[in-house]
Amino acid sequence: MERTGPAFEDHSEAYALFRRGRFFLERKHPGQAALLLERALQLEPGRNSIREALGRALFALGEYRRAADQFGDIVTAVPDNDYAHYALGRCLLRLDRRGEARAHLRLARALRPHSDLYREAVDRLGGGGKE
DSSP states (O other), rough: OOOOOOOTTTTSSSHHHHHHHHHHHTTHHHHHHHHHHHHHHHHOOHEEEEEEHHHHHHTTTTTTEEEEEEEEEHHHHOOOHHHEEEEEEEEHHHHOOOHHHHHHHHHHHHTTTTTTHHHHHHHTOOOOOOO
């Protein structure tokens, strides 16, 4: 299958921005990370790896609606992405949308049933998922 978008190679501008953004995110500088990752996403709008990192940065900044949008786009593109469901669920919790959050957290757990992280998130909501 032929690619229709720009290359996301290790010498591309988007990849360089992505790497720098991840560097700042890992060092707990989400504001700087978000700026770089937003620029990378403009260059490569279909890259879920950029969306995930940007969502994480936005979550750390307390921008839960914008973070939810990023994780929601990933879930739409890749419905079986367990981490995107988990992260979207966490964003929705912060937005006081517990029912929607529970659904995504339970789906993350169903997709990766042995994850302690997902199990604990579902258990904290009181939705053990053994129905």
